[in-house]
Amino acid sequence: MSSPIDVDDKSAPTTRRRFLKGGTAVASGALLGAGAAAGAETNNLPPGIPEWMKAPGEPTGGQLYGAPSPFEEGVVKNISKTLKQYISASSRTPLQELDGIITPNGLFYERHHGGVPTIDPAQHRLMLHGLVERPLIFTIDDLRRFPSESRIHFLECSGNPGYTKPYGKTASDLVGLVSCAEWTGVSLKLVLQEAGLKPEAKWVVAEGADAAALTRSIPIEKCLEDAMLVYSQNGERLRPQQGYPLRLFLPGFEGNMSVKWLRRLHVTAEPVYSREETSKYTDLLPDGTAREFSFYMEAKSIITRPSGGQRLSAPGFHEVTGIAWSGHGKIARVEVSVDDGRNWQDARLQEPVLTRALTRFRLPWQWDGKPAVIQSRAIDETGYVQPTLAELLAVRGENYFYHNNAIWPWRIAADGEVTNALA
Amino acid sequence: MRLREMCGIALAIVLCACGSGAQAQSPYGIGRPATPAEIAGWNIDIGRDGSNLPKGRGSVSRGREVFAEQCASCHGEKGEGGLGDRLAGGQGTIGAAKPIRTVGSYWPYAPTLFDYIRRAMPQNAPQSLSDEDVYAVSAYVLNLNGLVGADATLDAKSLAAVKMPNRDRFVGDARPDVKK
Numbered sequence: 297m298s299s300p301i302d303v304d305d306k307s308a309p310t311t312r313r314r315f316l317k318g319g320t321a322v323a324s325g326a327l328l329g330a331g332a333a334a335g336a337e338t339n340n341l342p343p344g345i346p347e348w349m350k351a352p353g354e355p356t357g358g359q360l361y362g363a364p365s366p367f368e369e370g371v372v373k374n375i376s377k378t379l380k381q382y383i384s385a386s387s388r389t390p391l392q393e394l395d396g397i398i399t400p401n402g403l404f405y406e407r408h409h410g411g412v413p414t415i416d417p418a419q420h421r422l423m424l425h426g427l428v429e430r431p432l433i434f435t436i437d438d439l440r441r442f443p444s445e446s447r448i449h450f451l452e453c454s455g456n457p458g459y460t461k462p463y464g465k466t467a468s469d470l471v472g473l474v475s476c477a478e479w480t481g482v483s484l485k486l487v488l489q490e491a492g493l494k495p496e497a498k499w500v501v502a503e504g505a506d507a508a509a510l511t512r513s514i515p516i517e518k519c520l521e522d523a524m525l526v527y528s529q530n531g532e533r534l535r536p537q538q539g540y541p542l543r544l545f546l547p548g549f550e551g552n553m554s555v556k557w558l559r560r561l562h563v564t565a566e567p568v569y570s571r572e573e574t575s576k577y578t579d580l581l582p583d584g585t586a587r588e589f590s591f592y593m594e595a596k597s598i599i600t601r602p603s604g605g606q607r608l609s610a611p612g613f614h615e616v617t618g619i620a621w622s623g624h625g626k627i628a629r630v631e632v633s634v635d636d637g638r639n640w641q642d643a644r645l646q647e648p649v650l651t652r653a654l655t656r657f658r659l660p661w662q663w664d665g666k667p668a669v670i671q672s673r674a675i676d677e678t679g680y681v682q683p684t685l686a687e688l689l690a691v692r693g694e695n696y697f698y699h700n701n702a703i704w705p706w707r708i709a710a711d712g713e714v715t716n717a718l719a
Numbered sequence: 720m721r722l723r724e725m726c727g728i729a730l731a732i733v734l735c736a737c738g739s740g741a742q743a744q745s746p747y748g749i750g751r752p753a754t755p756a757e758i759a760g761w762n763i764d765i766g767r768d769g770s771n772l773p774k775g776r777g778s779v780s781r782g783r784e785v786f787a788e789q790c791a792s793c794h795g796e797k798g799e800g801g802l803g804d805r806l807a808g809g810q811g812t813i814g815a816a817k818p819i820r821t822v823g824s825y826w827p828y829a830p831t832l833f834d835y836i837r838r839a840m841p842q843n844a845p846q847s848l849s850d851e852d853v854y855a856v857s858a859y860v861l862n863l864n865g866l867v868g869a870d871a872t873l874d875a876k877s878l879a880a881v882k883m884p885n886r887d888r889f890v891g892d893a894r895p896d897v898k899k
């Protein structure tokens with residue numbers, strides 16, 4: 297018996313081979329002009345009659361939970377194949393393949409610290425205790441009885457990307473640890489009020505029901521501002537990878553603090569100083585001091601098209617588009633340069649522009665076919681301007697590791713190939 | 720329940736509601752009380768000062784045995800790292816160009832070691848070690864870093880008393896740190 301890793305391509309089912317062949321355009325990241333080649337051998341193009349019009353299609357209800365077209369099978373999460381282990385690891389959203397601001401649930405980035413637990417919601421409980429008048433235990437059904445709310449927010453891993461080479465090739469490689477969704481749940485403030493906070497309550501320690509029992513301390517101000525206990529994402533119940541059946545959500549804060557599989561909230565007078573908030577998720581400066589409790593994700597943007605790994609088919613019109621976001625509020629402006637940073641112009645922002653959410657920007661562009669460097673920079677409603685990598689490195693050094701929100705330029709070669717300009 | 724008791728409870732609820740406003744009663748009446756036993760079973764948080772550390776004690780020598788069985792396959796026999804993080808050494812490198820972050824060189828509080836080992840280690844069977852063995856492994860890791868002697872036995876009090884070398888090197892978040 298041959299090794300399962302040593303798969304012979306000829307053994308793949310015929311349909312799968314056909315789809316793979318048809319989906320080459322997506323898998324290779326070619327941007328434009330792939331359609332003509334795909335249909336060249338058939339009579340599907342004008343003036344012919346496409347084969348899919350000559351017979352009925354698949355029966356209704358053939359997929360009771362739908363899946364993308366097989367021609368999109370290359371649009372999947374991006375995960376390194378060379379990690380030492382996959383229990384505490386991450387997978388990235390293919391940002392360069394997506395439009396708009398909402399990340400499909402199946403493509404939402406993942407970061408787990410002890411694997412993905414399979415939790416029976418009927419046997420899951422949230423315990424709320426510590427500096428409260430009435431320690432309480434809630435079932436998921438209990439939490440769904442509270443007044444609910446839905447809000448659109450991004451979630452971003454704190455290390456997205458690091459500060460040192462090798463830098464990623466694609467937008468996903470670089471900053472694919474950000475995604476955005478509509479979250480539905482109950483305001484954490486309501487649940488805390490249900491238990492009654494004591495006056496000395498200053499922090500809330502959140503704990504997950506995963507094998508890491510991941511623990512982070514959250515300042516009470518954030519808990520009472522806009523924190524949510526979330527049970528649904530983009531209209532359906534959370535996926536296991538996103539904390540099913542219950543997660544904390546802290547808009548604008550580094551992702552690991554939005555504790556998944558939430559099982560306990562411990563109201564305290566000071567942080568618990570867990571391993572995750574001392575030995576990890578602290579930012580080491582060149583002088584050997586390290587910043588702790590650095591919660592916010594600062595303003596950031598990335599051009600997703602054209603971006604690394606893609607190719608412009610020809611000179612002429614191309615839309616430059618991407619995403620911008622800030623943990624401190626709304627995006628006020630996004631500026632784009634198409635001449636290696638000499639001149640900057642305002643991109644158009646797609647409505648809705650929401651607080652602590654991805655914002656889509658666009659700029660029409662005529663490419664003259666000469667080598668170019670394009671880049672975007674976000675300015676948020678506080679007036680903060682997204683910095684360059686050089687500016688960040690000058691202050692933070694290479695060992696800071698987290699919270700890299702640098703401008704990331706793309707180089708476009710004369711043949712249209714797009715690559716990372718800093719790599 | 721007798722009428723007098725019921726009247727007393729009703730009066731207490733009214734007084735509470737008047738006395739301290741909305742927080743005196745559950746606004747929605749959702750959820751049920753958590754009992755002390757339930758809280759004790761789930762609350763595994765250990766403060767940086769060692770608060771909530773359980774009874775029990777463990778020695779460096781016992782920790783060496785448990786570590787060899789449960790930890791060394793990922794962290795190395797002497798905590799030199801592998802699939803898992805490096806745990807020992809690196810003291811004095813944190814401000815250098817290539818810092819080596821370990822328990823001994825970077826972690827600010829020793830009780831966090833107990834907290835983390837108990838809740839998350841070993842990775843294939845977290846919360847499986849006895850409290851005594853968690854003390855013992857904590858003691859062994861601290862010994863690998865030269866922070867307790869080879870004959871040490873740690874309990875709640877002595878673990879909390881271990882001063883970690885990097886403790887005073889943590890500062891607040893000074894961002895925004897790039898200003899235009």
